[in-house]
Amino acid sequence: MSDVTIRPIRVPPSMDAPEIVDLEALRQLRNAHARQVHGSSAYDLTLPQVLAAWQDQADRTVIGRLAERNGLVVGTVGVDYLPDAQSRTAGVMVRVREEHRRRGIGTRLLREAEGIAADLGRSVLQGWTEHRHSGGASVGASTGFGAVPRDATAAFALMHGYRLEQVYRQSTLDLTATASHTATLGARARAHAGDAYRYVSWLSPTPAALAPALADLKSRMATDAPSGNVDVEDGEWDAERIARIERHDAVGGVRRLIGAVRHMPSGMLVALNELNTSPADPTMAHQNDTLVRAEHRGRRLGMWVKCATLARLRELFPQVTRVETYNAEENRPMLDINEAIGFTPISSAGEWQKRLS
Ligand SMILES: CC(C)(COP(=O)(O)OP(=O)(O)OC[C@H]1O[C@@H](n2cnc3c(N)ncnc32)[C@H](O)[C@@H]1OP(=O)(O)O)[C@@H](O)C(=O)NCCC(=O)NCCS
Incomplete structure (x- = not known):
C-alpha cells in the first residue's frame, strides 16, 4: 500500500x-x-x-x-x-x-x-x-x-x-416483440387524454423555440421524481444548459429523441419523454427523463408520451431493438406504465448517502 x-x-x-x-x-x-x-x-x-x-x-x-x-x-x-x-x-x-x-x-x-x-x-x-x-x-x-x-x-x-x-x-424492453402492443396502449391513452392535447417530437439539437419549455420540464425532475431521503440538488435549467448537454451528445455521436405533449389551450408543453441512442451499442436506446406536469396528471399523458416516443424511435432508428431504463423502486406510477408496456427488470442500482459530521 x-x-x-x-x-x-x-x-x-x-x-x-x-x-x-x-x-x-x-x-x-x-x-x-x-x-x-x-x-x-x-x-x-x-x-x-x-x-x-x-x-x-x-x-x-x-x-x-x-x-x-x-x-x-x-x-x-x-x-x-x-x-x-x-x-x-x-x-x-x-x-x-x-x-x-x-x-x-x-x-x-x-x-x-x-x-x-x-x-x-x-x-x-x-x-x-x-x-x-x-x-x-x-x-x-x-x-x-x-x-x-x-x-x-x-x-x-x-x-x-x-x-x-x-x-x-434497471429494466429492458424488447422492441421487436412489442410494436402492436405499444401502438394499442398509445392509441387508448391518446383517446383518454382528449382533444386538448397534441403529441410533438424532435431530434436534438433542440430548436431554440422549444429549448426554454424543455428546460422548464426538465427542472421538474428534481422536485417531482421520488427521491427518498436523498438531498437532491440539480442546479438551474435553461436553454444554454440544454445546448451544452446536446453539444456533449454530438461529440459522442449520441442522438437524443425528445417526445412531448402540448396542452393546446395554454400552448404549454406538459409531458416529456426522452430517449438516447449511442454508437457504443446502436441496437439499444437509453430512456432518460419522463415527466408529466403535476396539474396534468391522471389523464394518461405519461402512457401516451412514452408509447408515441417509442413509435417514433422505431421509425427513426430501425436498428434499435431494445430500450433500457432506470426507475426508483418506490415510483409505482412510472413502474405501472413501464410494466404495462412490457419492460422487465434486469438489475438494480443504488443511491447512497452519508452526512459528514
Ligand atoms: C468498491 C471498490 C471501490 C472497493 O475498492 P477496494 O480497494 O477493494 O476497497 P478496500 O480494499 O479499501 O476495502 C475496504 C473495505 O470494504 C469492504 N469490502 C471491499 N470489497 C469487498 C468484498 N469484495 N467483499 C466484502 N467486503 C468488501 C471490506 O470491509 C474492506 O475491508 P477489508 O478488506 O479489511 O475487509 C471496488 O470494489 C471497485 O472498484 N468496485 C467497482 C466500482 C464501484 O462499485 N465503486 C463504488 C461506487 S462509488
Missing part, C-alpha cells in the same frame, strides 16, 4: 496533449467497470466524450484523483458538485482495478474524496452504484422499496458509513 501514490487528474486542453493519458486511464477503469455490471460494452464512453465532459464543467465541477502503483493507474476517484456556494452535496465515485482490490486503495481514495468535499463545505456525500443480480444476501433501501446485492460495492459503501437511500430498477 505504501507504494501507492495518489495525485490529481490533469485535464488536457486537447486530445493531443500529453495529459490525455490521465483521462484514458480513467476511461479504461470506468468502461471495465461498466462492462462488468452490464455484461456488454453498451455503456462505454469514448475518449473524446470523457474529455468533453471534463473540459466543460459549467453545470457540475469535477475534481479527480488517480492512485498509481509502479507507474500503473490502479484506481480513480471523482468528486462532482454544483458550482453554487449554497450547495451542500457532492457526488463521489471510486473505482479500483480488479486485480488491486482488497488492499485498502478504495478506502484511501474515498478518504481523499471526503476530504475534498469537506474542504469545499459539502457535507452530504452521495454515491450511485450498479450491481449484477447475484441471488445471495442483499441490502434493503431505507425507503423500504427494493434491495441491491451485498457485493463488494455494497460492502465497501456500508463499511464507510453510507446508507442505501434508494434502489433503482
Whole structure:
C-alpha cells in the first residue's frame, strides 16, 4: 500500500496533449467497470466524450484523483458538485482495478474524496452504484422499496458509513416483440387524454423555440421524481444548459429523441419523454427523463408520451431493438406504465448517502 501514490487528474486542453493519458486511464477503469455490471460494452464512453465532459464543467465541477502503483493507474476517484456556494452535496465515485482490490486503495481514495468535499463545505456525500443480480444476501433501501446485492460495492459503501437511500430498477424492453402492443396502449391513452392535447417530437439539437419549455420540464425532475431521503440538488435549467448537454451528445455521436405533449389551450408543453441512442451499442436506446406536469396528471399523458416516443424511435432508428431504463423502486406510477408496456427488470442500482459530521 505504501507504494501507492495518489495525485490529481490533469485535464488536457486537447486530445493531443500529453495529459490525455490521465483521462484514458480513467476511461479504461470506468468502461471495465461498466462492462462488468452490464455484461456488454453498451455503456462505454469514448475518449473524446470523457474529455468533453471534463473540459466543460459549467453545470457540475469535477475534481479527480488517480492512485498509481509502479507507474500503473490502479484506481480513480471523482468528486462532482454544483458550482453554487449554497450547495451542500457532492457526488463521489471510486473505482479500483480488479486485480488491486482488497488492499485498502478504495478506502484511501474515498478518504481523499471526503476530504475534498469537506474542504469545499459539502457535507452530504452521495454515491450511485450498479450491481449484477447475484441471488445471495442483499441490502434493503431505507425507503423500504427494493434491495441491491451485498457485493463488494455494497460492502465497501456500508463499511464507510453510507446508507442505501434508494434502489433503482434497471429494466429492458424488447422492441421487436412489442410494436402492436405499444401502438394499442398509445392509441387508448391518446383517446383518454382528449382533444386538448397534441403529441410533438424532435431530434436534438433542440430548436431554440422549444429549448426554454424543455428546460422548464426538465427542472421538474428534481422536485417531482421520488427521491427518498436523498438531498437532491440539480442546479438551474435553461436553454444554454440544454445546448451544452446536446453539444456533449454530438461529440459522442449520441442522438437524443425528445417526445412531448402540448396542452393546446395554454400552448404549454406538459409531458416529456426522452430517449438516447449511442454508437457504443446502436441496437439499444437509453430512456432518460419522463415527466408529466403535476396539474396534468391522471389523464394518461405519461402512457401516451412514452408509447408515441417509442413509435417514433422505431421509425427513426430501425436498428434499435431494445430500450433500457432506470426507475426508483418506490415510483409505482412510472413502474405501472413501464410494466404495462412490457419492460422487465434486469438489475438494480443504488443511491447512497452519508452526512459528514
Ligand atoms: C468498491 C471498490 C471501490 C472497493 O475498492 P477496494 O480497494 O477493494 O476497497 P478496500 O480494499 O479499501 O476495502 C475496504 C473495505 O470494504 C469492504 N469490502 C471491499 N470489497 C469487498 C468484498 N469484495 N467483499 C466484502 N467486503 C468488501 C471490506 O470491509 C474492506 O475491508 P477489508 O478488506 O479489511 O475487509 C471496488 O470494489 C471497485 O472498484 N468496485 C467497482 C466500482 C464501484 O462499485 N465503486 C463504488 C461506487 S462509488
